[in-house]
Structures are given as structure tokens and as C-alpha cells.
Amino acid sequence: MSEKPTSFSIKNWSQDDQPREKLRDKGKAVLSDAELVAILIGSGNRDESAVDLCKRILASVDNNLNALGKLSIKQLMEFKGIGEAKAITIVGALELGRRRRLEDVKHVEKIVSSRSVYDVMQPILGELPHEEFWILYLNNSNKVIRKNQLSKGGITGTLVDVRLVLKNALEVGATGLILCHNHPSGTLKPSESDKNITQKLKIAAESLDIKILDHLIVTEKAYFSFADENLL
Numbered sequence: 534m535s536e537k538p539t540s541f542s543i544k545n546w547s548q549d550d551q552p553r554e555k556l557r558d559k560g561k562a563v564l565s566d567a568e569l570v571a572i573l574i575g576s577g578n579r580d581e582s583a584v585d586l587c588k589r590i591l592a593s594v595d596n597n598l599n600a601l602g603k604l605s606i607k608q609l610m611e612f613k614g615i616g617e618a619k620a621i622t623i624v625g626a627l628e629l630g631r632r633r634r635l636e637d638v639k640h641v642e643k644i645v646s647s648r649s650v651y652d653v654m655q656p657i658l659g660e661l662p663h664e665e666f667w668i669l670y671l672n673n674s675n676k677v678i679r680k681n682q683l684s685k686g687g688i689t690g691t692l693v694d695v696r697l698v699l700k701n702a703l704e705v706g707a708t709g710l711i712l713c714h715n716h717p718s719g720t721l722k723p724s725e726s727d728k729n730i731t732q733k734l735k736i737a738a739e740s741l742d743i744k745i746l747d748h749l750i751v752t753e754k755a756y757f758s759f760a761d762e763n764l765l
Contacts, residue, residue, distance in 0.1 A: 578614030602627035644675045647758035658715035658751045666714040670707035679705050695737045712748040721757040
């Protein structure tokens with residue numbers, strides 16, 4: 534009996550099983566997530582092909598690409614057949630995908646709904662392991678003219694520098710503000726602190742004829758809008 538090969542290189546697969554050729558001949562849309570990741574790593578291990586290995590990796594994160602993007606190099610290297618170079622390739626490719634999403638939302642100029650706020654802020658906040666609080670500054674056409682991080686690591690009333698927020702608003706000529714922060718826990722329920730901050734900024738902004746248009750709580754897959762829930 535011939536000796537088993539040390540790895541299942543893509544070059545040795547049948548034509549129908551080669552994801553590189555499949556992409557070339559049939560287009561990228563027909564490939565599964567596992568096949569696309571298999572193109573990145575090139576080969577599997579002694580016991581499984583690159584596609585099978587990638588299916589196993591994806592299954593460990595419930596086939597969620599966002600969750601795959603959160604795995605560290607060390608965590609990826611726990612899978613047999615994934616060395617440091619392959620792990621770095623996967624991490625790098627998924628980071629490019631995340632940045633591509635961020636580039637796409639830069640073309641969103643006008644805020645027309647809470648969903649458009651979420652589309653702008655989810656790539657920035659949705660996958661963070663810590664809390665961040667941001668302010669979107671809008672002109673009278675509801676176009677975003679600036680967005681600033683206000684605090685990082687947690688949200689309390691003491692971390693909100695109302696004077697700085699309003700100073701920035703006056704500098705850029707903003708007539709409306711949208712508050713936005715993330716909940717890494719995934720909960721969409723606003724805390725008392727969230728409500729207090731909203732009211733604190735609303736009262737201060739009104740004295741300068743600047744409106745608080747919304748406050749969004751962002752998670753990886755969903756959001757909560759103060760405006761939609763009539764909490765402003």
C-alpha cells in the first residue's frame with residue numbers, strides 16, 4: 534500500500550474540488566466560506582483537505598465569519614494543519630474584509646434613519662470587546678460632517694465632557710448630534726447611565742439650538758434607537 538500523503542494540497546485535488554479553479558471558472562459567488570478560506574491556506578493536514586479543515590474551523594464559531602475574524606493567531610494555531618503563517622494569512626484577510634466594510638460606509642453621506650446610523654457605526658463599534666462612546670455631528674442636511682470618539686472603556690456621566698462636545702459642534706457648524714455607543718455584552722437595553730447621558734447632552738445642546746437626533750446602542754448584529762423608541 535502506498536504511503537499516505539503528508540497533506541492534501543489543492544494541486545492534488547480533482548478539478549471539481551479545487552476552489553481556486555472553481556473561482557476562476559465559475560466566479561467567486563459560487564464558493565462556500567470554507568472554500569474561500571481554503572484558498573488562503575492552500576493545504577490541509579495529514580488527515581483532511583484544506584476545505585474540510587476550514588469547515589471544521591468555521592463550525593467551531595457556528596459558521597460566523599465575524600466570529601472567525603475575532604480568533605487570535607494562537608487560537609487558529611490550535612487546529613491541526615494551521616501553522617503561524619496560515620493563521621496570519623487568515624487574520625490578515627478577515628481584517629481586510631472588515632476594513633472594506635468600513636470603506637463602503639464612508640460613501641453614506643446622509644443620515645435618513647436609525648438604520649443608516651447603524652450602517653456607519655457598526656463596522657467601527659460592532660465587534661469591539663470594550664465600550665466606546667461616539668458623537669456624530671450633522672449639518673442641516675443631515676449629512677455627517679464629523680464623528681469623534683468621546684470615551685473608551687466604559688460609560689458614566691463623569692466621562693462625558695459636554696463642553697467639548699458642544700465646542701466641536703460649533704467649530705464644524707453642526708445643527709444636530711447623534712450619540713452612539715456599543716454594548717459588547719450584546720444586550721440592547723439602555724442603562725440608567727445611558728438615559729442620563731442622553732438627557733444631559735440634550736439639555737445642554739438645546740441652549741445652542743443644536744438637536745440630539747438619536748442615541749444608538751450598537752451590538753454586532755443589531756441596534757437600539759432612542760428616537761425609534763420615543764425616549765428622546
